[in-house]
Amino acid sequence: MKVLIIEPSFEPREAEIESGLESLQSVVGGNIEAIYPYEDEVAIICNEEGKINGLPLNRSIVMNGETVDIIAGTFLVAGLTKSNFGSLSPELLKKYHDLFYPAELFQIDHHQIKSIKIPPKTKRRSHKSVDDLVR
Numbered sequence: 001m002k003v004l005i006i007e008p009s010f011e012p013r014e015a016e017i018e019s020g021l022e023s024l025q026s027v028v029g030g031n032i033e034a035i036y037p038y039e040d041e042v043a044i045i046c047n048e049e050g051k052i053n054g055l056p057l058n059r060s061i062v063m064n065g066e067t068v069d070i071i072a073g074t075f076l077v078a079g080l081t082k083s084n085f086g087s088l089s090p091e092l093l094k095k096y097h098d099l100f101y102p103a104e105l106f107q108i109d110h111h112q113i114k115s116i117k118i119p120p121k122t123k124r125r126s127h128k129s130v131d132d133l134v135r
Helices: 021-028 090-100
Strands: 002-006 013-016 032-035 042-047 057-063 066-072 075-080 103-109 112-118
Touching: 002 090, 021 032, 021 042, 021 075, 042 066, 057 103, 066 112, 075 090
Parallel strands: none
Antiparallel strands: 002 013, 002 075, 032 042, 042 075, 057 066, 103 112
């Protein structure tokens, strides 16, 4: 299935991965959690223990101009079918690439976490578990 992989500090990249649980777990580095913060037929699939395990903060989930969550660790955006995860359409690939294109730094300011948008790195780092899944 065609998905968008978002690694901390790096620009989103399109990838073709297997649709099975093991493949999804390998991309996010652990047990998966799917969240559905948007009206589009998409899921954000992340490591369910990313924050607990101290994975690096990655991107904010913003709704109505307000940050509602911060994803820790590598995550992916997948499309939804009637019964499972599926490929993203070209339009959704572009939309979510653009949404998650700026990387983010996070700063604690008066007991609040603030996001600072920065240009993402474009050269992929070596990440065998993700790169081995990309066809």
